[in-house]
Amino acid sequence: MKKLLFILTAAIMFAGCSGQQKKDATAEEKNQKEESTPKIELANFNEKAGNYVDEIVAVNGIVDHVCKHGGKKLLLVSDEADLHVTSDERFSDDLMGSEVEVEGIVRELRIDEAYCIKMEEDNIASHKTGETDESLYERKQRQIEQYRDSMKTANVDHLSFYSLEYVAHNTIK
Amino acid sequence: MHRDIGFFFIGTSLIYGLSGIALNHLSDWNPNYSVEVQEFNTSLNLKKSPVIEKNILELMDEINYKGEYKKHYYPDKSTIKIFLDGGSSVLVNLDRGYGKAEFLKKRPVFYSVNYLHYNPNDWWMWFSDIFAGALILFAITSLFMVRGKKGIAGRGGVYAALGIIIPILFLLLH
Numbered sequence: 001m002k003k004l005l006f007i008l009t010a011a012i013m014f015a016g017c018s019g020q021q022k023k024d025a026t027a028e029e030k031n032q033k034e035e036s037t038p039k040i041e042l043a044n045f046n047e048k049a050g051n052y053v054d055e056i057v058a059v060n061g062i063v064d065h066v067c068k069h070g071g072k073k074l075l076l077v078s079d080e081a082d083l084h085v086t087s088d089e090r091f092s093d094d095l096m097g098s099e100v101e102v103e104g105i106v107r108e109l110r111i112d113e114a115y116c117i118k119m120e121e122d123n124i125a126s127h128k129t130g131e132t133d134e135s136l137y138e139r140k141q142r143q144i145e146q147y148r149d150s151m152k153t154a155n156v157d158h159l160s161f162y163s164l165e166y167v168a169h170n171t172i173k
Numbered sequence: 174m175h176r177d178i179g180f181f182f183i184g185t186s187l188i189y190g191l192s193g194i195a196l197n198h199l200s201d202w203n204p205n206y207s208v209e210v211q212e213f214n215t216s217l218n219l220k221k222s223p224v225i226e227k228n229i230l231e232l233m234d235e236i237n238y239k240g241e242y243k244k245h246y247y248p249d250k251s252t253i254k255i256f257l258d259g260g261s262s263v264l265v266n267l268d269r270g271y272g273k274a275e276f277l278k279k280r281p282v283f284y285s286v287n288y289l290h291y292n293p294n295d296w297w298m299w300f301s302d303i304f305a306g307a308l309i310l311f312a313i314t315s316l317f318m319v320r321g322k323k324g325i326a327g328r329g330g331v332y333a334a335l336g337i338i339i340p341i342l343f344l345l346l347h
Contacts, residue, residue: 062244062256068205070291079247090293093205097243097256 037103043080049162052106056167059083059102063095076102076164087166099172104164112151112158116144175314178307185304192290195283205284206260206277211236215270219253229255232263236274 040048042061049057061076061083071090076083085102119140127137150159195204213236217228229242232255241258248254255263259279265272292298316325316333323329 062246064254068203069199071293077246077248089295090288090291093260096260097258097262099244 039101042076042078042083045081045083046162049106050108050160053108053162054105056103056105057164059104059164060099060172061102062099063091063097065096066091066093076100083162083164085164085166089166091166095169095171100169101172102164102169103167105167107163107165109161109163110158111147111161113148115158116147120144175311175318179311182304182307185301188286188289189301189304191282192286195287196290204280204287206279209276209278211274211276213272213274215265215272217270219265220267221247232265232272233257236263236272238274238276 037056037058038052039058039060040052042059045059059076061078064075064077064082067073071093072087074085074087074091074095076085085104086107123132123137123140123144126132127134132140147159151157192204198204215232215235217232217235219225219228219232222228225245226242229245233242238257238261240261243256243258245253245255251266251268253265253267255265257263257276260277261275263272263274289297289301292301319325319329321327325333
């Protein structure tokens with residue numbers, strides 16, 4: 001029993017110390033990066049994000065909501081645009097309705113004909129095995145068609161959708 | 174060991190048991206918040222203007238909201254979304270003056286246990302891994318705790334077999 005208590009106390013102390021170290025390192029890193037991080041207006045994010053793929057940028061916006069399934073996604077909004085921010089750790093629900101500056105890594109989802117073909121094959125396969133119902137199957141098929149139509153209309157061979165992978169944030173008062 | 178570790182993890186077992194039930198029924202209820210919806214009509218001008226914040230505060234009085242206004246934005250030309258504290262919000266159609274307020278209130282116990290269930294950070298991830306390891310340990314040590322007719326060689330063995338057969342049957346039949 002004494003051994004067990006000793007191990008637990010040591011584990012809690014170790015966890016406490018390592019947590020503090022991480023916090024301090026993050027604050028220090030933040031100070032160093034603050035000046036060099038490019039800022040993008042949320043309204044121009046989709047236009048400019050292509051120049052910063054896999055790089056850290058800062059974006060201002062209001063947190064519309066935090067995903068209720070796990071809390072690891074949030075939607076940043078403004079009058080002109082919105083942006084999904086994803087994280088490995090859970091966002092606090094208290095952020096909802098707050099204006100924040102989020103620093104994150106720009107990620108690109110590139111959709112081209114190969115992506116559409118793969119998506120179509122997966123959709124047909126999962127429908128055949130009964131994993132997806134008729135309405136979900138139809139919805140996905142329509143989505144694929146929309147991607148193809150958009151590429152045709154814009155006369156491009158791919159579409160790019162951008163999101164932000166969370167690094168840090170500041171709440172703006 | 175089974176006994177001492179068992180005592181230690183009573184709290185954690187309750188956390189995962191309660192949140193497990195709550196999150197299993199996500200489609201039936203909001204396990205984190207109770208939601209009160211209020212519909213209303215207003216003649217206040219909530220379109221973009223230098224006095225918009227003053228008008229929003231007047232609206233808060235109209236709908237009898239005593240909390241704090243946080244921010245607002247316009248999702249489209251005819252809608253304003255107003256954020257209040259605690260995750261509550263108000264949507265107003267600017268053309269018709271029709272509005273809908275959603276007042277959220279955290280469910281005292283469920284909010285906290287669900288928060289932990291969703292693995293909020295690395296620290297909790299490691300702690301819950303240890304808890305999961307302890308559950309495996311409990312399962313193994315329980316095999317040797319009771320001897321004789323009530324142990325694994327008798328009635329206990331029948332229960333153990335049933336507990337294994339049920340999930341296997343589910344996997345086969347589903």
